[in-house]
Amino acid sequence: MGxxxxxxxxxxxxxxxxxxxxxxxxxxPLHIGGARSALFNYLFAKKYGGNFVVRIEDTDxxxxxxxxxxxxxxxxxxxxxxxDEGIGVGGAYEPYRQTERLDTYQRFAxxxxxxxxxxxxxxxxxxxxxxxxxxxxxxxxxxxxGKCRELxxxxxxxxxxxxxxxxxxxxxxxxHLVILNDLxxxxxxxDTGTMGDYVIVKSDGIPVYNFACVIxxxxxxxxxxxxxxxxxxxxxxxxxIYDALGLTRPQFAHVSLILGKDRSKMSKxxxxxxxxxxxxxxxxxxxxxxxxxxxxxxxxxxxEILSLPEMVQYFSLDRVAKNPAVFDIDKLKWINGCxxxxxxxxxxxxxxxxxLQKAGIFGPELTAEERAWTRLLMEATQDRLSCLxxxxxHAQGLIGDxxxxxxxxxxxxxxxxxxxxxxxxxxQQLESLEVDKASLDVPQAxxxxxxxxxxxxxxxxxxxxxxxxxxxxxxHGPELYHIIPLxxxxxxxxxxxKLV
RNA sequence: GGCCCCUUGGUCAAGCGGUUAAGACACCGGCCUUUCACGCCGGCAACACGGGUUCGAAUCCCGUAGGGGUCACCA
Numbered sequence: 356m357g358x359x360x361x362x363x364x365x366x367x368x369x370x371x372x373x374x375x376x377x378x379x380x381x382x383x384p385l386h387i388g389g390a391r392s393a394l395f396n397y398l399f400a401k402k403y404g405g406n407f408v409v410r411i412e413d414t415d416x417x418x419x420x421x422x423x424x425x426x427x428x429x430x431x432x433x434x435x436x437x438x439d440e441g442i443g444v445g446g447a448y449e450p451y452r453q454t455e456r457l458d459t460y461q462r463f464a465x466x467x468x469x470x471x472x473x474x475x476x477x478x479x480x481x482x483x484x485x486x487x488x489x490x491x492x493x494x495x496x497x498x499x500x501g502k503c504r505e506l507x508x509x510x511x512x513x514x515x516x517x518x519x520x521x522x523x524x525x526x527x528x529x530x531h532l533v534i535l536n537d538l539x540x541x542x543x544x545x546d547t548g549t550m551g552d553y554v555i556v557k558s559d560g561i562p563v564y565n566f567a568c569v570i571x572x573x574x575x576x577x578x579x580x581x582x583x584x585x586x587x588x589x590x591x592x593x594x595x596i597y598d599a600l601g602l603t604r605p606q607f608a609h610v611s612l613i614l615g616k617d618r619s620k621m622s623k624x625x626x627x628x629x630x631x632x633x634x635x636x637x638x639x640x641x642x643x644x645x646x647x648x649x650x651x652x653x654x655x656x657x658x659e660i661l662s663l664p665e666m667v668q669y670f671s672l673d674r675v676a677k678n679p680a681v682f683d684i685d686k687l688k689w690i691n692g693c694x695x696x697x698x699x700x701x702x703x704x705x706x707x708x709x710x711l712q713k714a715g716i717f718g719p720e721l722t723a724e725e726r727a728w729t730r731l732l733m734e735a736t737q738d739r740l741s742c743l744x745x746x747x748x749h750a751q752g753l754i755g756d757x758x759x760x761x762x763x764x765x766x767x768x769x770x771x772x773x774x775x776x777x778x779x780x781x782x783q784q785l786e787s788l789e790v791d792k793a794s795l796d797v798p799q800a801x802x803x804x805x806x807x808x809x810x811x812x813x814x815x816x817x818x819x820x821x822x823x824x825x826x827x828x829x830x831h832g833p834e835l836y837h838i839i840p841l842x843x844x845x846x847x848x849x850x851x852x853k854l855v
Numbered sequence: 856g857g858c859c860c861c862u863u864g865g866u867c868a869a870g871c872g873g874u875u876a877a878g879a880c881a882c883c884g885g886c887c888u889u890u891c892a893c894g895c896c897g898g899c900a901a902c903a904c905g906g907g908u909u910c911g912a913a914u915c916c917c918g919u920a921g922g923g924g925u926c927a928c929c930a
Contacts (some may be wrong), residue, residue, distance in 0.1 A: 557928040588925040815889035831891035
C-alpha cells in the first residue's frame with residue numbers, strides 16, 4: 356500500500372473517533388524527543404477533533420517515581436501541551452496509571468494462558484544469560500529458545516516448589532510474517548523467525564511494556580499510536596498480541612528520531628536533552644514547541660514561525676519526514692530570539708525576573724523600582740537576546756561603579772583628544788538634573804546626548820563611543836539612552852569619577 | 856552479528872516522472888545605524904554511489920556504501 360493511500364485512511368477515519376495518547380514512563384525528566392512525540396499527538400488530536408490522553412507507564416518499579424511523573428507533567432504544561440483526558444484530569448477510561456490497572460492485565464494474561472498462547476517460564480536470569488551467551492558465540496541472534504514451552508503440570512509444580520517464580524511468555528508463532536502499515540513509513544514486514552518467545556508478565560506479576568500498552572491502547576480505544584522510531588522494532592511483538600487476543604489494531608505512525616550533532620540518538624553527551632534544561636536556559640515554551648514541530652514535520656507554506664493553533668491547522672502526518680533530524684541549537688536560538696522580540700515588555704519583564712533572582716541580582720521580592728528597572732533593561736536588550744538567561748550578563752554589566760575598558764581598542768578610545776570635553780559636558784548635564792535615579796528617563800537621556808553633540812559640535816561617534824566606554828567599558832551594547840537611565844545619575848557619575 | 860528504518864547544501868527541509876532543485880538556520884558581502892544587535896537586500900552551497908524501468912528520473916525498482924534504531928523479567 357502506498358503512502359498516499361495510507362493517508363486517505365487517516366483522513367477518512369471520520370467514522371472512528373480519533374484518540375491518541377502520550378504514554379511516558381516516569382523515569383526521568385521529559386526528554387526533547389518525548390516532548391516532540393507528545394506535540395505530534397496533540398496536534399493530530401486537535402487537527403481531527405479527537406482526544407489527547409496522557410497515560411503513565413510506570414511498570415518499571417525500579418526506575419519509576421512520582422517525582423519524575425510530576426516533572427514530566429509540569430514540562431508538558433509549561434510547553435502548553437494540554438490533555439483532554441488522563442492523569443490529573445480523569446476521563447472515562449480510568450485509571451491512567453498502569454500500576455493501577457494490574458488486575459486488567461492479569462485478566463488478559465490469563466486468557467492467553469488458557470488458550471495456550473502464552474506459558475509460564477521458570478528459567479532463572481543466569482540460565483537465560485547463559486543461553487544468550489551461547490547463541491552469541493555461535494553467531495546467532497540471542498533469543499529465548501523455548502525451554503519451558505512444553506512443561507508438564509508436574510514439572511511446573513516441581514519448579515514452583517523450588518521457590519521459582521515464573522514469568523509469562525508469549526508463544527511466538529514460527530516463521531510468521533507480521534505486516535505493519537505504518538502511516539509514515541509505509542509497509543514494514545517482520546519475520547518472527549528470529550524473535551523468540553518474549554516475556555509479557557514479569558515474575559512479580561507486573562506486565563511488561565509490550566503487553567501492557569496493547570491492553571491499554573485497546574481498552575482506551577486509542578485509534579492512532581504516534582511515537583518515536585525506537586519503538587518500530589517492538590511493534591511486531593505488540594501486533595502479535597493484538598492478533599492473539601483478537602483485538603483490533605490501532606494505526607501506527609513512527610516518527611524518526613532526533614539526533615545529536617554526531618548523528619546518533621540525542622543523549623546527554625550532546626548537551627541538554629530535557630525540556631526543563633531548556634526552560635532553565637531561558638527558552639520560551641512557544642519557541643521550543645515551534646522548533647520541535649519543525650524537526651520532522653514541515654508546514655505547507657513558507658512561514659516557519661507558527662503558533663500552536665496554526666500548527667494544529669497545518670498539521671498532517673503526510674508532511675512528517677521519514678529521515679531523522681539533527682537537533683540544531685542555532686536554529687532554536689534564532690526562533691527563540693524571534694519570540695523574544697514578539698513578546699511584550701511586561702511579559703518579558705516577568706519572565707526575566709527569575710533569571711535575575713537566580714543570579715543574585717535581586718532578592719525574593721522586588722521593589723516597584725527594581726521592576727521598572729528590569730522593564731527598562733528588557734527594553735534595552737530585547738532585540739539582542741536569543742535566550743532569556745542572557746539578560747543576566749547585561750544586568751551584571753550595569754552593577755557596581757568600577758569600569759575597565761574591555762580591550763586595547765576600548766582603552767584607545769579614551770585617549771582621543773575630544774574625550775575630556777565630552778565628559779565635562781556630560782557631567783554638567785547630569786549634575787544639572789535632580790540627583791534622583793527615577794527622574795532620569797529615556798527621553799531625557801536622549802535629549803541630553805543630543806545637547807552634548809550640539810554643544811561640542813562633534814559628530815556622533817566622537818561623543819557616543821567615549822561615553823559608552825566610560826560607562827560600560829565596552830565597545831558594543833545597548834543604546835546609550837538606555838544605558839544612562841539604567842545606571843541612573845549617581846551610577847553614571849560614579850563610573851565617570853572612578854575611571855577618569 | 857540478525858532484523859528493521861533512513862540517505863536532497865554544514866543543519867532543518869520543499870519536491871511525490873518533465874522545476875533555472877523552493878524556503879529557513881548558520882556562514883559571507885552590502886545597506887540601515889552614534890556601537891552592537893534588529894531589520895532589509897544579495898551571495899556561497901545539495902539530489903551518497905552503481906545498475907535498471909522510462910521518451911524523460913532527486914522522484915519508481917534492485918544492489919552497494921554510509922548512518923541510525925532494536926535485539927532485557929526497561930520503556
